[in-house]
Amino acid sequence: MGAKLGFKVTVHMSADARQWKKDMLRSKGVNVIEYKEDYSKAVEEGRKQASLDKNCHFIDDENSKTLFLGYTVAALRLKKQLEEKNIVITKENPLFVYLPCGVGGGPGGVMFGLKSIFGDNVHCFFAEPTHSPCMTLGLATKLHDKVCVQDFGIDNKTAADGLAVGRASSFVGRCVENIVSGSYTLSDEQMYIYLTQMADLENIYLEPSALAGVKGIELIEKDKVGESYLKAHNIKKVNITHIAWATGGNMVPRDIMNEYVNKGKELLK
Numbered sequence: 001m002g003a004k005l006g007f008k009v010t011v012h013m014s015a016d017a018r019q020w021k022k023d024m025l026r027s028k029g030v031n032v033i034e035y036k037e038d039y040s041k042a043v044e045e046g047r048k049q050a051s052l053d054k055n056c057h058f059i060d061d062e063n064s065k066t067l068f069l070g071y072t073v074a075a076l077r078l079k080k081q082l083e084e085k086n087i088v089i090t091k092e093n094p095l096f097v098y099l100p101c102g103v104g105g106g107p108g109g110v111m112f113g114l115k116s117i118f119g120d121n122v123h124c125f126f127a128e129p130t131h132s133p134c135m136t137l138g139l140a141t142k143l144h145d146k147v148c149v150q151d152f153g154i155d156n157k158t159a160a161d162g163l164a165v166g167r168a169s170s171f172v173g174r175c176v177e178n179i180v181s182g183s184y185t186l187s188d189e190q191m192y193i194y195l196t197q198m199a200d201l202e203n204i205y206l207e208p209s210a211l212a213g214v215k216g217i218e219l220i221e222k223d224k225v226g227e228s229y230l231k232a233h234n235i236k237k238v239n240i241t242h243i244a245w246a247t248g249g250n251m252v253p254r255d256i257m258n259e260y261v262n263k264g265k266e267l268l269k
Contacts, residue, residue, distance in 0.1 A: 012046035071109025098216030101126040104172035126183035127212035129158035138168040145170035160209035196264025206249035213244030
């Protein structure tokens with residue numbers, strides 16, 4: 001977007017980011033700097049380099065309040081969409097939202113907006129890959145960015161590259177620690193299965209990380225942990241409006257998307 005507006009744009013990316021994303025950015029005139037290390041290193045180096053140029057504005061995914069507040073706007077759009085479908089959110093008819101989470105800025109901002117509008121009538125959950133549960137660990141330990149997944153012997157390697165973050169944002173963690181309803185993890189294999197099922201059943205094509213939210217619905221509807229949560233909050237399943245927040249997929253090249261779908265089909269055999 002910045003390049004389209006005529007700005008000189010540099011994007012700092014970790015080695016595990018998808019090649020097609022890097023290629024697409026470069027085709028738009030963006031300077032892409034790659035790092036062998038993970039996401040946290042890319043952000044750290046980007047912040048450092050930007051600080052050397054007074055005319056450079058760094059979009060800090062870990063600490064930006066304006067970016068965080070920008071994401072909250074999504075809640076206003078969702079409110080309008082629910083109204084258009086005559087879906088009324090109340091204590092008896094709550095909204096359950098499942099948000100794929102990386103460093104936390106996007107889902108944290110959306111959650112903050114939803115809570116500002118719906119209050120206790122919305123229940124928000126973070127969804128993370130089993131190999132990159134940085135927000136879950138940060139919230140569980142209350143140490144936020146003072147711990148990373150590697151501290152627990154987890155490798156931070158996942159097909160859900162948008163969620164491949166080893167250390168969560170302390171700013172976001174502290175903003176949402178008292179309003180988040182919970183978090184959970186799921187495997188890459190499960191994301192691919194959901195991806196294929198979504199394509200076959202709904203003709204909606206998403207990238208792996210965008211399917212992380214779907215697991216939340218299954219946990220609430222079919223798992224004992226969901227049953228326990230609903231009982232504690234005196235909520236009936238039939239009254240819930242579920243939303244799995246799908247974070248992307250329409251820019252994935254067709255051949256790559258076909259690979260994703262075929263991988264899911266293989267796992268379903």
